[in-house]
Amino acid sequence: MIKKITLTLTLLFTFVLTAQSLKSPAEFLGYEIGTQFSRHADVVRYFEYVAQNSDWVTYQEYGKTNERRPLTYAVVTTPENLANLETIRTNQLKNVGIVSGDSTPDKAIVWLSYNVHGNEASSTEASMATLYELITTKKDWLKNTVVIIDPCVNPDGRDRYANWYNQVKATPHDKSQDAAEHHEPWPGGRPNHYLFDLNRDWAWATQIETQQRLKVYNKWMPHVHVDFHEQGINEPYYFAPAAEPFHEIITDWQSEFQNAIGKNNAKYFDEKGWLFFTKERFDLLYPSYGDTYPMYMGAIGMTFEQAGHGRAGLGINTDEGFELTLVDRVAHHKTTGLSTVEVASKNIDRLNTEYKKYFQNSDLKYKSYVLKGNPDKLAALAELLDKHEIKYGYADNGKASGFSYAKNDSGSMEYEHAMVVSTDQPKGKMVKVLFEPNAKLNTPITYDITAWSLPEAYGLETVATTSLVTANATNQTPVYNNVADSNSAGYITKWDSMKDAEFLADLLNNDIKVRFTEKPFKNAGVDYGRGSLIITKSDNRKLEGFDNTVIQIANKHNRKLATAASSFATSGPDFGSPDIKLINKQRVALLKGDQVSSLSYGATWFFFEQQLKYPVTSINTDYFDRINLDDYDVIIMPSGYYNGYLNNKLSDKIKSWVQSGGKLIAIGNAVSAFAGKDGFGLSKNEDASAKKDKDSTNVEEKLIPYASREEESVKDFITGSIFKTKVDSTNPMAFGYEDTYYSLKLGDDSFSLIDNGYNVAYIGETPENVSGFAGADAKAGLKNSLVFGEARLGSGSIIYMVDDPLFRSFWQNGKLFVVNSVFFVNNNKFRL
Numbered sequence: 001m002i003k004k005i006t007l008t009l010t011l012l013f014t015f016v017l018t019a020q021s022l023k024s025p026a027e028f029l030g031y032e033i034g035t036q037f038s039r040h041a042d043v044v045r046y047f048e049y050v051a052q053n054s055d056w057v058t059y060q061e062y063g064k065t066n067e068r069r070p071l072t073y074a075v076v077t078t079p080e081n082l083a084n085l086e087t088i089r090t091n092q093l094k095n096v097g098i099v100s101g102d103s104t105p106d107k108a109i110v111w112l113s114y115n116v117h118g119n120e121a122s123s124t125e126a127s128m129a130t131l132y133e134l135i136t137t138k139k140d141w142l143k144n145t146v147v148i149i150d151p152c153v154n155p156d157g158r159d160r161y162a163n164w165y166n167q168v169k170a171t172p173h174d175k176s177q178d179a180a181e182h183h184e185p186w187p188g189g190r191p192n193h194y195l196f197d198l199n200r201d202w203a204w205a206t207q208i209e210t211q212q213r214l215k216v217y218n219k220w221m222p223h224v225h226v227d228f229h230e231q232g233i234n235e236p237y238y239f240a241p242a243a244e245p246f247h248e249i250i251t252d253w254q255s256e257f258q259n260a261i262g263k264n265n266a267k268y269f270d271e272k273g274w275l276f277f278t279k280e281r282f283d284l285l286y287p288s289y290g291d292t293y294p295m296y297m298g299a300i301g302m303t304f305e306q307a308g309h310g311r312a313g314l315g316i317n318t319d320e321g322f323e324l325t326l327v328d329r330v331a332h333h334k335t336t337g338l339s340t341v342e343v344a345s346k347n348i349d350r351l352n353t354e355y356k357k358y359f360q361n362s363d364l365k366y367k368s369y370v371l372k373g374n375p376d377k378l379a380a381l382a383e384l385l386d387k388h389e390i391k392y393g394y395a396d397n398g399k400a401s402g403f404s405y406a407k408n409d410s411g412s413m414e415y416e417h418a419m420v421v422s423t424d425q426p427k428g429k430m431v432k433v434l435f436e437p438n439a440k441l442n443t444p445i446t447y448d449i450t451a452w453s454l455p456e457a458y459g460l461e462t463v464a465t466t467s468l469v470t471a472n473a474t475n476q477t478p479v480y481n482n483v484a485d486s487n488s489a490g491y492i493t494k495w496d497s498m499k500d501a502e503f504l505a506d507l508l509n510n511d512i513k514v515r516f517t518e519k520p521f522k523n524a525g526v527d528y529g530r531g532s533l534i535i536t537k538s539d540n541r542k543l544e545g546f547d548n549t550v551i552q553i554a555n556k557h558n559r560k561l562a563t564a565a566s567s568f569a570t571s572g573p574d575f576g577s578p579d580i581k582l583i584n585k586q587r588v589a590l591l592k593g594d595q596v597s598s599l600s601y602g603a604t605w606f607f608f609e610q611q612l613k614y615p616v617t618s619i620n621t622d623y624f625d626r627i628n629l630d631d632y633d634v635i636i637m638p639s640g641y642y643n644g645y646l647n648n649k650l651s652d653k654i655k656s657w658v659q660s661g662g663k664l665i666a667i668g669n670a671v672s673a674f675a676g677k678d679g680f681g682l683s684k685n686e687d688a689s690a691k692k693d694k695d696s697t698n699v700e701e702k703l704i705p706y707a708s709r710e711e712e713s714v715k716d717f718i719t720g721s722i723f724k725t726k727v728d729s730t731n732p733m734a735f736g737y738e739d740t741y742y743s744l745k746l747g748d749d750s751f752s753l754i755d756n757g758y759n760v761a762y763i764g765e766t767p768e769n770v771s772g773f774a775g776a777d778a779k780a781g782l783k784n785s786l787v788f789g790e791a792r793l794g795s796g797s798i799i800y801m802v803d804d805p806l807f808r809s810f811w812q813n814g815k816l817f818v819v820n821s822v823f824f825v826n827n828n829k830f831r832l
């Protein structure tokens with residue numbers, strides 16, 4: 001009975017709704033948009049309500065965040081178009097050759113992405129207002145336009161901000177800049193759960209938000225993509241056209257259309273008397289943004305930036321003396337979103353013809369990138385290309401000639417088996433952007449890193465060819481089905497990739513004892529390099545079902561195990577030798593908190609938890625000085641600002657823990673906190689500081705015209721540039737590497753080589769950057785500087801990683817240095 005009444009009521013309710021008008025966000029939520037911060041669940045409820053009650057909107061979930069919030073998108077267009085949606089979608093893909101068949105598309109597809117940065121919180125509010133406006137007053141535009149709205153790209157970050165703000169805000173809100181509601185606590189709402197900046201993750205797709213969104217993006221391949229952001233409270237509004245540098249792949253048409261949209265936005269802003277700026281600050285180079293990524297996929301990609309950000313709350317007094325309100329911020333974002341849809345709907349023909357042209361890639365200089373090397377690394381690269389639905393193939397037995405990455409010049413490479421990624425495919429321009437040896441840069445003044453070349457990031461030997469390489473071989477990634485042999489002395493496996501590291505972590509998590517060799521050896525005639533893992537029966541004799549467990553874990557990770565009949569080596573050490581060392585199940589602590597870069601902490605946390613799958617204990621800096629350090633074998637200090645934090649008492653405590661056998665790993669800017677500090681074995685490079693002193697006495701330096709100050713300062717810049725480093729591959733920190741490593745250098749800090757310890761990767765007499773921008777002075781300052789090294793202190797070690805190999809989690813080839821540092825370096829104490 002109750003059920004029946006509910007059903008009748010529901011039917012009645014639906015009828016009333018359709019008969020009357022659709023509720024606005026204010027009517028649905030009970031407050032005017034902009035007078036409160038809406039929780040993500042409420043935003044989802046409004047979109048659901050609209051989709052249920054309007055035949056102009058469909059709404060669906062495309063995934064879940066780490067904290068289990070739904071990721072969603074709405075498709076907004078006429079009921080006729082919605083009925084025909086699959087044809088519209090496939091026509092879009094046929095037009096550019098991603099799906100075979102002919103089509104003459106006559107629709108525009110505009111994708112609006114809101115709130116990728118969680119604390120730039122006006123944009124999700126604007127998404128609701130924009131949705132309502134489109135299906136009430138702007139219906140005409142939808143006849144030929146499909147609008148896709150993602151109301152919140154980063155729900156975990158946005159709720160972190162909105163919930164915090166709702167907790168601390170005054171009633172009524174406090175406009176004073178000093179008020180607590182304008183000072184977000186660490187880490188702030190900008191990043192996602194693992195504290196990744198999702199607006200740096202499009203190309204690397206390391207985060208589940210990105211991975212799931214790309215699947216939908218690839219299904220649609222929109223003509224236009226807008227990424228809504230917020231900037232400082234005193235900068236009014238930024239919209240396209242973008243600033244220099246532009247990547248050379250961007251076409252005149254794309255710039256022209258950015259201009260058209262910018263002018264239309266300007267018309268509305270001028271009418272209302274709202275200030276804005278264009279062509280400054282936000283450039284189009286680094287491929288992992290919400291504007292560049294769509295650009296390189298043929299769309300008109302744009303960033304729109306409203307004043308506000310995590311500081312602004314519901315209202316704040318700006319430096320210019322007026323109140324910036326959330327109501328205004330929403331109105332501005334709504335205006336630019338609608339203006340963009342309008343321009344698209346008025347330019348259907350050109351949008352489609354020019355879009356098609358973008359995907360014709362016959363004129364690119366390099367036709368194929370031929371890559372060979374470690375099968376695990378090739379597989380990791382294949383996994384990345386799959387996320388972007390970029391095609392690749394394999395070739396057997398050949399020689400590729402062209403640009404050799406190893407020589408940084410023309411050269412050739414012979415191969416028995418290689419991966420081939422060609423630009424002769426619809427997404428060929430994106431292939432060029434991701435693989436090219438060096439992105440052309442017309443000004444080094446950019447917002448981000450200037451190098452990201454995948455061959456170096458994945459550590460693969462590569463040649464770029466000017467003629468197409470046929471790829472008709474099959475993938476040779478083997479599948480291993482190891483079989484247990486309880487009569488064997490143990491099992492041996494190689495060590496040279498993150499897949500091996502994940503295998504080791506899984507073994508340790510299962511309480512299996514594992515050894516590694518510090519010297520190469522031969523067993524039953526087979527060679528094993530340094531770092532090879534040895535799992536002996538002897539070490540694990542108390543473990544029931546030992547053989548089966550090892551085999552099961554090896555098969556799960558697809559590792560090839562060799563069965564050793566005897567531990568007797570044909571040459572080199574036997575299993576019982578002191579050179580074949582037991583690996584301790586390290587207890588790892590990881591610092592977080594105010595002094596720590598949230599991005600670096602997040603990347604390290606993510607690395608251990610999601611990639612290596614090995615436990616770390618996160619410890620906040622505000623009570624770190626009170627914990628018992630002896631409960632940990634390894635302490636990791638992510639990049640950060642520890643100078644004021646490491647007082648004498650705390651650094652003495654750390655020092656004595658290291659001296660008694662502890663291992664401290666300092667990453668990125670954490671390294672500088674120890675430089676010059678007594679007893680930590682590290683100093684800043686004399687050369688670099690001497691050079692700067694000299695510069696300051698240089699008269700020319702003092703007479704730089706004001707207008708040239710920016711150009712002049714770039715001499716000291718390194719804006720994410722790839723440097724060739726020398727590696728001591730006999731050091732446990734470098735096991736699995738060869739004698740050259742390409743490092744992504746994020747800044748110009750230069751540290752001298754370590755006296756009491758080991759220099760594992762370093763830059764020699766002649767610094768060589770193979771890709772990206774490095775100012776002349778900064779580059780010279782890197783002469784004989786440390787990249788990765790170990791200082792010995794008593795029986796423990798401090799490991800310095802000047803370049804952060806976990807930066808944004810995309811530099812795949814650097815990650816094994818971290819694992820080696822945790823498990824292999826200074827393996828002096830095994831705890832039972």
Ligand SMILES: [Zn+2]
Binds near residue numbers: 117199228230
């Ligand atoms: Zn932003």
